[in-house]
Amino acid sequence: MIPVLTIGNSPVDQTVVRGPMPNVQINSEPVTLDEGATVVAAVAQTTGRELTESGTPADGGRLGVAVALAGEVVPRSRWAATELAEGDELEIVTAVQGG
Amino acid sequence: MTTTPATASTPTPASETDGGVVPSVQIGSYTLESRLIMGTGGITDLAAxxxxxxQSGTTLTTVAMRRYSPETKTSVFSMLERLGIDVLPNxxxxxxxxxxxxxxxxxxxxxxxSLIKVEVIADEHTLLPDVIETLEATEQLADRGFIPLVYTSDDPxxxxxxxxAGAAAVMPLGAPIGTGLGILNPHNIELICSRAKVPVVLDAGIGTASEAAxxxxxxxxxxxxASAVTRAQDPTAMAEAMRLAVAAGxxxxxxxxxxxxxxxxxxSPAEGIINPLDTLT
Known part of the structure; x- marks a missing residue:
C-alpha cells in the first residue's frame, strides 16, 4: 500500500539540512511551508487534496495539476524527492475553460 | 475531382456509407473520432x-492551462474526464x-x-497568430514528442x-478568434487543404453552422x-446544429x-413545352 502523505509530515528522507519553514512563492503568492516540505506537500497545500507520495490523489482519480520550479517542469515522479528551499518560485497549474 | 479526406484511403461512394456515419481522422498517432473539436471558453455555466x-458529439475538447486557484475545484478537466471526452490543452x-x-x-x-494545440499570438487586440514564433515552437514541440495541432493564419x-516543421495538423483561422465572421478567404482554405498531407482543421471565426459545413x-x-456554441443564445441547440453541419459538409x-x-x-426538358414563346407573338 502506498503511504499517504500528510501536509507538514513528509516521510521523505531529509538528508539535506535547509533552513526551517522555507518561505516560497506559489503562483506569485508568498507561502510558508513546513521544514523539509517537498513539491508533494506544496501541491497538497495549494489544492487542498490529500496526496500519496507518488503525487496522485489519495481518493483516486486524476489530479490534473503540473508544477514548474524556476521555470522548469518538475515531473510528478520527482515531486516527492524535490525539497523546497527558501525563495523557491513554484508555478502550480491546471486546466481551465478556454480555447 | 471530389474532395476526399486524406484519411479515406479508398473513397467510398456516399451511397454505400451506413446511416450518415462520418469516419474518424488520424492526427499523428491520435485517432480523432468526431470531426467537431469543441472549445470550452465563453460560458460560465458549467452545466450548460x-x-x-x-449534444455536439465531440470527442476532443480544448482547455487552457492556468495557475491553480481555489475556484478551480469543480474543474472542467474532471467534467471532461467524466464525459469520456479527450482533452486538448492549448x-x-x-x-x-x-x-x-x-x-x-x-x-x-x-x-x-501528448496532444497540444499550439497557439502563439502576436498581440492581444487581433489575437492573430505570430507565424514566426509558431513555426519555431512547432519544431521544438515535435522534437519533444508532442502531437502538435497548430493554429495559424490562412496563409497556404x-x-x-x-x-x-512537424505539425500533426494545421489549423488555419477562418477569421479572427471570437469574431464569428466565418471563412473570410475560402480560396486560401481550399488551397491549404489541397496541398496539405496532414489533416487541416478550421480553427476560429466560425459563427454559425453553415460555415462549419x-x-x-x-x-x-x-x-x-468555441464561441459560436458557447456564446450562442441556445448553446445546446447550436452544438447539435454544428454536429449536423459537419456531417452534412x-x-x-x-x-x-x-x-x-x-x-x-x-x-426540365426543352422539348414539348405547351406554349412555346414563339406562338405567343
Whole structure:
C-alpha cells in the first residue's frame, strides 16, 4: 500500500539540512511551508487534496495539476524527492475553460 | 475531382456509407473520432457547457492551462474526464516560443496527453497568430514528442512550412478568434487543404453552422468551434446544429458538388413545352 502523505509530515528522507519553514512563492503568492516540505506537500497545500507520495490523489482519480520550479517542469515522479528551499518560485497549474 | 479526406484511403461512394456515419481522422498517432473539436471558453455555466458538449458529439475538447486557484475545484478537466471526452490543452496566452514550450510541457504533465494545440499570438487586440514564433515552437514541440495541432493564419505558404516543421495538423483561422465572421478567404482554405498531407482543421471565426459545413466542403478534415456554441443564445441547440453541419459538409464534399456556371442550365426538358414563346407573338 502506498503511504499517504500528510501536509507538514513528509516521510521523505531529509538528508539535506535547509533552513526551517522555507518561505516560497506559489503562483506569485508568498507561502510558508513546513521544514523539509517537498513539491508533494506544496501541491497538497495549494489544492487542498490529500496526496500519496507518488503525487496522485489519495481518493483516486486524476489530479490534473503540473508544477514548474524556476521555470522548469518538475515531473510528478520527482515531486516527492524535490525539497523546497527558501525563495523557491513554484508555478502550480491546471486546466481551465478556454480555447 | 471530389474532395476526399486524406484519411479515406479508398473513397467510398456516399451511397454505400451506413446511416450518415462520418469516419474518424488520424492526427499523428491520435485517432480523432468526431470531426467537431469543441472549445470550452465563453460560458460560465458549467452545466450548460456539459449539455452542449454532449449534444455536439465531440470527442476532443480544448482547455487552457492556468495557475491553480481555489475556484478551480469543480474543474472542467474532471467534467471532461467524466464525459469520456479527450482533452486538448492549448497554449493560449503565449507570445513567445519559450512560454509556449513551457505551457505545453505543463499541459502534458498535468493532463497526461501528448496532444497540444499550439497557439502563439502576436498581440492581444487581433489575437492573430505570430507565424514566426509558431513555426519555431512547432519544431521544438515535435522534437519533444508532442502531437502538435497548430493554429495559424490562412496563409497556404505558412501552412506548408508548419507541416514540414512537424505539425500533426494545421489549423488555419477562418477569421479572427471570437469574431464569428466565418471563412473570410475560402480560396486560401481550399488551397491549404489541397496541398496539405496532414489533416487541416478550421480553427476560429466560425459563427454559425453553415460555415462549419463550408469548412468541411472546402476540404478541412475537422473544425474547431468555441464561441459560436458557447456564446450562442441556445448553446445546446447550436452544438447539435454544428454536429449536423459537419456531417452534412463531409457527405456533400464526398458527393461532389456541381461545377459553378456563368448561365442558367434548365433541368426540365426543352422539348414539348405547351406554349412555346414563339406562338405567343
Amino acid at each position: 457547457l456539459e449539455k452542449a458538449l454532449v 497554449t493560449a496566452g503565449c507570445y513567445t516560443v519559450k512560454d509556449t514550450v513551457l505551457t505545453a510541457e505543463l499541459g502534458r504533465e498535468a493532463l497526461e496527453t 505558404a505558412a501552412a506548408l512550412r508548419l507541416e514540414q 463550408l469548412a468541411i466542403e472546402l476540404g478541412c478534415s475537422a473544425v474547431l468551434v 463531409f457527405h456533400s464534399a464526398r458527393a461532389g458538388r456541381i461545377p459553378r456556371r456563368e448561365h442558367a442550365l434548365a433541368s
